[in-house]
Amino acid sequence: MKMCKVCRKKPRIERRVDSDGNVFCSDECFGEFEGGPDDFSHPYIDDYDMLRIAYMDWMENY
Ligand SMILES: [Zn+2]
Structure with missing residues (x-):
């Protein structure tokens, strides 16, 4: 998996x-x-931002 371009995490x-x-x-x-x-x-x-936010919401709340 690729690491974060900024903080390398x-x-x-x-x-x-x-x-x-x-x-x-x-x-x-x-x-x-x-x-x-x-x-x-x-x-x-x-569209990308909308899907991304929905995905994070699902991962965190369901
Ligand atoms: Zn980062």
Whole structure:
């Protein structure tokens, strides 16, 4: 498994991937990473974020 691009920890439930394939353990690390693609202009970013949040919610609450 890939490690977080920023802090090098092993990503868990909050794992997120940008459109370049970089892996992050959390939104905090994702936000800290400079020089990545501008994911917020990506056409599917809303779907991705929605699915990701739903997944985390399921993993934590069910
Ligand atoms: Zn991290």
